[in-house]
Amino acid sequence: MRHKIATLKKxxxxxxxxxxxxxxxxxxxxxxxxxxxxxxxxVELLRHISNDELLARIDCELGEKxxxxxxxxxxxxxxxxxxxAKNAPSLVKKPVAYFSAEFGIHESVxxxxxxxxxxxxxxxxxxxxxxxxxxxxxxxxxxxYFRQYLNKEGWQVEDYPLQYPESIPMEKVIGPDGKxxxxxxxxxxxxxxxxAWCINVGRAKLYLLDxxxxxxxxxxxxxxxxxxxxxxxxxxNQEIVLGIGGVKLLQALGLEPAVYHMNEGHSAxxxxxxxxxxxxxxxxxxxxxxxxxxxxxxxxxxxxxxxxDRFSGDMMHYSFDRYLQNTGIGFDxxxxxxxxxxxxxxxxxxxxxLALNLSRSANGVSKLHGDVSREMWQHIYGASSPExxxxxxxxxxxxxSSWGSGFTDRFWKQYTENLDAMTESVEAAEAxxxxxxxxxxxxxxxRLKRNLIDFVYRYLSNQLFHQHVYTTYMEMDSSxxxxxxxxxxVLTIGFARRFATxxxxxxxxxxxERLTRIVSNPAMPVQIIFAGKAHPHDDAGKHYxxxxxxHARLPQFKGKIIFLENYNLGVAKRMxxxxxxxxxxxxxxxxxxxxxxxxxxxxxxxxxxxxxxxxPEAYNGENGWSIxxxxxxxxxxxxxxxxxxxxYDILENQIIPTFYERDEHNIPVKWLKKVxxxxxxxxxxxxxxxxxxxxxxxYYLAD
Numbered sequence: 001m002r003h004k005i006a007t008l009k010k011x012x013x014x015x016x017x018x019x020x021x022x023x024x025x026x027x028x029x030x031x032x033x034x035x036x037x038x039x040x041x042x043v044e045l046l047r048h049i050s051n052d053e054l055l056a057r058i059d060c061e062l063g064e065k066x067x068x069x070x071x072x073x074x075x076x077x078x079x080x081x082x083x084x085a086k087n088a089p090s091l092v093k094k095p096v097a098y099f100s101a102e103f104g105i106h107e108s109v110x111x112x113x114x115x116x117x118x119x120x121x122x123x124x125x126x127x128x129x130x131x132x133x134x135x136x137x138x139x140x141x142x143x144x145y146f147r148q149y150l151n152k153e154g155w156q157v158e159d160y161p162l163q164y165p166e167s168i169p170m171e172k173v174i175g176p177d178g179k180x181x182x183x184x185x186x187x188x189x190x191x192x193x194x195x196a197w198c199i200n201v202g203r204a205k206l207y208l209l210d211x212x213x214x215x216x217x218x219x220x221x222x223x224x225x226x227x228x229x230x231x232x233x234x235x236x237n238q239e240i241v242l243g244i245g246g247v248k249l250l251q252a253l254g255l256e257p258a259v260y261h262m263n264e265g266h267s268a269x270x271x272x273x274x275x276x277x278x279x280x281x282x283x284x285x286x287x288x289x290x291x292x293x294x295x296x297x298x299x300x301x302x303x304x305x306x307x308x309d310r311f312s313g314d315m316m317h318y319s320f321d322r323y324l325q326n327t328g329i330g331f332d333x334x335x336x337x338x339x340x341x342x343x344x345x346x347x348x349x350x351x352x353x354l355a356l357n358l359s360r361s362a363n364g365v366s367k368l369h370g371d372v373s374r375e376m377w378q379h380i381y382g383a384s385s386p387e388x389x390x391x392x393x394x395x396x397x398x399x400x401s402s403w404g405s406g407f408t409d410r411f412w413k414q415y416t417e418n419l420d421a422m423t424e425s426v427e428a429a430e431a432x433x434x435x436x437x438x439x440x441x442x443x444x445x446x447r448l449k450r451n452l453i454d455f456v457y458r459y460l461s462n463q464l465f466h467q468h469v470y471t472t473y474m475e476m477d478s479s480x481x482x483x484x485x486x487x488x489x490v491l492t493i494g495f496a497r498r499f500a501t502x503x504x505x506x507x508x509x510x511x512x513e514r515l516t517r518i519v520s521n522p523a524m525p526v527q528i529i530f531a532g533k534a535h536p537h538d539d540a541g542k543h544y545x546x547x548x549x550x551h552a553r554l555p556q557f558k559g560k561i562i563f564l565e566n567y568n569l570g571v572a573k574r575m576x577x578x579x580x581x582x583x584x585x586x587x588x589x590x591x592x593x594x595x596x597x598x599x600x601x602x603x604x605x606x607x608x609x610x611x612x613x614x615x616p617e618a619y620n621g622e623n624g625w626s627i628x629x630x631x632x633x634x635x636x637x638x639x640x641x642x643x644x645x646x647x648y649d650i651l652e653n654q655i656i657p658t659f660y661e662r663d664e665h666n667i668p669v670k671w672l673k674k675v676x677x678x679x680x681x682x683x684x685x686x687x688x689x690x691x692x693x694x695x696x697x698x699y700y701l702a703d
Contacts, residue, residue: 004058005051007070012042013169014200016073018106019125019401021409023069029062030054040570041108044167070625077203082131088696090258095133096700097257099246099267102227103138103206103236106488109170109199109571110144110163111208113227114498114533116301118569119365119595120263126688128202129401129420132696135255137246137267139238140165140197140208145227148533148566154549156534156542160226170199173207182213183248185238190529192220194245207253209245228535236311236319239351243269244323246334259700262298262359265309265351269295271337271358272329288328289358298359300352300391303372303592304502310350316349340380353380356391361699364393365593366614372589385453394698395614396593397691400683403599405577407451411444412602419602424688426635429680438672439665445580445604445675449488452578456486456529457572485559486527491659493608494579496567497532499541502590505532506547507626508583510644516556518652524660526651527560527584529575531567572596577603581655582607585643588630601682604675608655610643614686623678624651 026039027042028035030049038044046054058066062177084092102117103109103124112118120136127134131260146158165172173196175181184193193215199206211223223237247270250257260270271292301529302308311319313335324331336342337357338349356362356377364370370393374386383389400419404412409419416422416432423429486492499505509515519526530548534541545563552561564571576582584597584607594613600606607624609615619626628646633639658671684690 001328002051002055004033004063004066005054006646008054008058008066009046011069011073013171014073014202015105015109016128016200016202017042017069019399020069020072021404021406022065023073025406026062026065027547029065030057039108041167043106043169049125079131083693084131084133084696087693088701090130091696091700092476093133094258095135095255096127096259096261097135097137097246097250097255098127098261098263099137099242099270100263101138101242101266103136104569105199105201105206109168110568111138111141111227112569113145116264117227119301119396119593122397122402122595122688123263123692124201124204124206124320125399125402126692128204130689130692130694130696131203134204135250135257136204136206137242137249138199138206138208139224140170140210141224141227141229142210142212143226143229146533146536150549150563150565152250152543152581154546154563155554156545157565158536168199170197170208172196173198173249173253181246181249181252182215183252185210185240185244185248187220187237188318189322190217190220192216192223192241194241195463196249207246207249208406209241209249211241222700226495232311232315235309236315237260239266239309239317240269243267243271244273246270247273249251256296260296261695261700262296262355264299264301265355268298268351268355268358271354272323272334275329275358276327283377285328285333292358293360296355296359297695298355298362299365300355300362300373301365301369301392302352303364303369303590305376310348311351312348313346351375356380362391363699364391366395367393367617368589368612369393369592392692392698394596394691395617395686396595397685397689398595398598399688400602401574401644403576404602405448405451405573407447408444408577408603411440420689421682422602423689426680426684430686433676433680434472438667438669441604441672441675443665446488448578448603449492449580452492452529452574453486453488455574455578456564460562486562490525490527491581491656492579493526493528493581493583494530494575494605495583496564496575497584497594497596498571499532499534499544500538501540501544502587504585504640504643505530505544506551507585507640507644508647509547509551510640511648512551512554514648518648518656519560520556521656524656525560527562529562529564529579531564531571531575533567572599576600576605579605580659581606583610584612585627585647586610586612586613587636587639588612588632595686598682598686601678601686604679606674606678607682608647608650618682618686620677620681622674623681624674625655643691 011017027045034045034048038060100120102112102508103120104112104117105121142162143160144163151157165544173181180195182193182195184191194209194211195213197208212221223241274292275288282490301311303626338354339347340350340353364373373391378386378389400423404419415435422432497503549563552563582597582600582605588610589612591613597607610627611630659668663669676700
């Protein structure tokens with residue numbers, strides 16, 4: 001039976017388990033309490049369970065489930081008849097190299113901060129499912145992104161717990177000499193060394209560079225400490241290690257990618273290392289640039305000019321003078337590659353411009369964002385109109401299997417082979433839905449809401465005891481007999497995302513009296529759950545969090561409006577599956593795409609959103625609600641007033657009445673009609689299988 005233990009440990013060290021329901025349940029059954037305490041990390045879980053216990057339990061209770069999971073895992077790894085094998089055989093032979101500063105694959109691997117990382121994580125999973133030869137490149141952040149606490153005033157406090165390689169499903173990369181593979185690169189006047197780790201993500205591999213080794217000077221050892229940590233100097237150092245170090249790592253591994261995909265501008269320095277290689281082969285600078293462009297594609301995610309990384313000429317001099325020696329690239333040549341105005345020497349160096357100048361294709365992440373990006377970068381191309389700017393768009397999606405809760409997964413498998421089969425096309429989804437009764441769909445919603453509410457109270461108890469305000473926060477009117485005021489009978493709204501100010505988290509509190517009437521309507525009540533982190537340097541975002549916490553503590557909102565601290569992938573999965581309505585109210589057009597709302601569809605949730613990002617493409621009038629038609633005002637206060645008024649009107653006059661209108665069997669027939677429409681129109685389109693196929697056919701395979 002000892003080979004069974006080896007099988008179990010092999011499963012734990014490939015993140016394929018993170019999107020397989022039965023695999024996750026197998027690990028959870030070993031110890032539900034430990035599973036929660038180790039943040040759903042099977043590697044750490046198995047470190048706390050003896051081999052004697054594993055042998056006994058595999059022998060008598062878990063052996064059959066382990067065999068089932070293991071067989072499916074091995075079949076997955078050995079599958080040859082994949083989508084890529086049929087449609088992109090050249091990308092089975094040579095890899096796609098996907099560079100991103102963060103990857104949100106699972107909550108137990110804290111190398112992500114928000115939406116960009118989650119998108120990267122979903123991208124690599126779908127690439128694996130589709131059979132692409134795919135390697136991700138990022139950094140290993142020993143402190144990850146911060147753990148969020150709220151003090152008793154509701155102010156965000158950051159903590160950075162260490163994460164240890166031995167507790168994560170990753171292995172040290174070993175070189176041909178049998179020693180740790182280490183790459184070296186120049187930063188300023190120093191030689192910096194980076195070791196490498198590898199995480200298996202299904203069939204794909206994710207490589208992580210790490211400068212925390214004794215060979216480096218102390219301040220360079222901390223380059224990879226935190227996701228987006230530190231000042232501008234730390235930022236440029238991280239981006240040099242990611243881009244230049246990443247290319248050196250792939251070369252040391254003997255990999256020659258078919259294409260380099262830069263996910264946002266953070267990794268754009270990789271083009272300099274490619275340029276250096278081309279020049280070393282005897283090409284002149286113009287020829288070398290053309291050869292680099294043929295190898296690279298670029299995705300931009302940021303629709304506001306201020307959100308793009310820019311470095312001063314002095315910082316570029318300091319960081320690159322030694323690197324440029326003997327490369328054939330002069331400093332002026334370098335600055336031109338990243339200059340937004342080549343007629344004005346000595347300006348800022350923009351990473352997005354570098355990526356645009358040295359890529360064969362570029363894209364935004366929604367149709368609207370493509371329009372915004374073409375207008376934003378029109379001056380770079382000298383185009384007479386935005387329509388002439390060669391920036392396309394591929395709308396983001398989500399990895400369906402990763403975002404289906406265990407109960408949702410089992411529910412749909414009663415009617416179809418798997419979630420991927422259901423999301424192949426609108427017709428496939430409609431065919432499955434035709435076999436599901438309203439009673440069954442409503443049962444799914446109640447089960448998921450109960451799961452969310454039970455989770456909230458376990459989670460909230462720990463949070464509020466930590467803040468020393470549990471009794472004050474949770475006390476109810478003496479006429480109420482229940483301690484837990486959240487109810488699965490009540491319309492539940494969710495708002496969870498990064499607390500950037502443009503996302504306007506407090507918008508729904510614009511009129512406290514009106515919101516009080518809405519939430520406290522005895523016949524048609526509403527409850528709202530918030531979660532999210534503000535960047536450590538974003539005091540305005542932290543102020544928004546404190547506002548919401550203070551509002552939630554008002555007597556009329558106690559137990560009806562909740563803020564959950566330390567938003568992460570685990571909390572996200574609970575929320576997107578359990579809420580009835582997913583609220584999104586950014587300032588248009590500042591949401592490049594947004595994917596959180598896409599995750600609600602298969603769970604039967606509905607979107608209520610400003611027409612920004614992906615929502616203008618998806619909204620059809622019957623699959624959710626739109627807050628206005630995209631009206632934009634120059635005055636920010638006027639915009640907020642108009643959007644808040646629309647939000648309240650739609651909530652009061654459309655959403656709430658539709659939810660509470662019931663037939664003789666207490667089924668909200670009109671509501672479920674919208675749910676069916678949302679499932680059929682959103683799930684088959686806004687997923688990363690479709691997205692990765694689009695990238696493959698439109699960009700990866702293009703000459």
